[in-house]
Amino acid sequence: MMDIRPIKTDADYEWALAEVTRYFEQQPEPGSTEGDRFDVLSDLIAAYEERHFPLPDADPVEALRAFLEATGRTQQDLAVLFGSAPRASEVLRRKRALTVDMIGKLSKEWGIPADVLVRPYRLAA
Numbered sequence: 001m002m003d004i005r006p007i008k009t010d011a012d013y014e015w016a017l018a019e020v021t022r023y024f025e026q027q028p029e030p031g032s033t034e035g036d037r038f039d040v041l042s043d044l045i046a047a048y049e050e051r052h053f054p055l056p057d058a059d060p061v062e063a064l065r066a067f068l069e070a071t072g073r074t075q076q077d078l079a080v081l082f083g084s085a086p087r088a089s090e091v092l093r094r095k096r097a098l099t100v101d102m103i104g105k106l107s108k109e110w111g112i113p114a115d116v117l118v119r120p121y122r123l124a125a
Contacts, residue, residue, distance in 0.1 A: 004040055007048040016045050046111040059121035060098055061091065067112055081105050094124040 007013050020041045028034035053070035068074065079088040082102055090096035098106075098117055107114040 004037065004044070007044050013045070013048050013052075016041050016048075020045065042111075049111070060117045060119055061094055061121060063116045064106070064112070065092065067110070071110075073110075081109055094122070097121075097123060 005012065007016050020038060023034070023038045028038050049071065053067075058066065064078075068078065075088055075092060076085070078092070079085040082088050082091070082105070087096065087102075091098060091102070103114055103117040106112045106117055
């Protein structure tokens with residue numbers, strides 16, 4: 001864990017993202033040295049994103065779209081998180097409301113504050 005450093009610049013941010021991305025394919029054991037490294041890097045990334053890519057005061061779908069754009073994630077990434085491409089599409093098109101399970105995953109896995117996601121919003125007719 002000695003190579004972990006504060007994220008102060010875009011280059012630091014890109015480095016940290018590259019470091020945690022390699023853990024997505026093979027997640028480290030929680031509590032292991034690599035697991036701790038993943039946790040610390042994830043927290044540093046979340047803090048940097050919160051400072052530099054603040055979510056607008058928007059409804060949950062607008063906030064989710066802004067988050068996807070700011071972090072370079074795609075609808076496909078959302079589909080993987082939700083376990084269903086149609087579900088991700090329906091949420092983004094306002095045809096399906098976010099469920100408690102979806103909100104939990106977005107908050108835990110991507111660090112989107114749950115209070116942003118639980119706000120009331122309108123679905124498409």
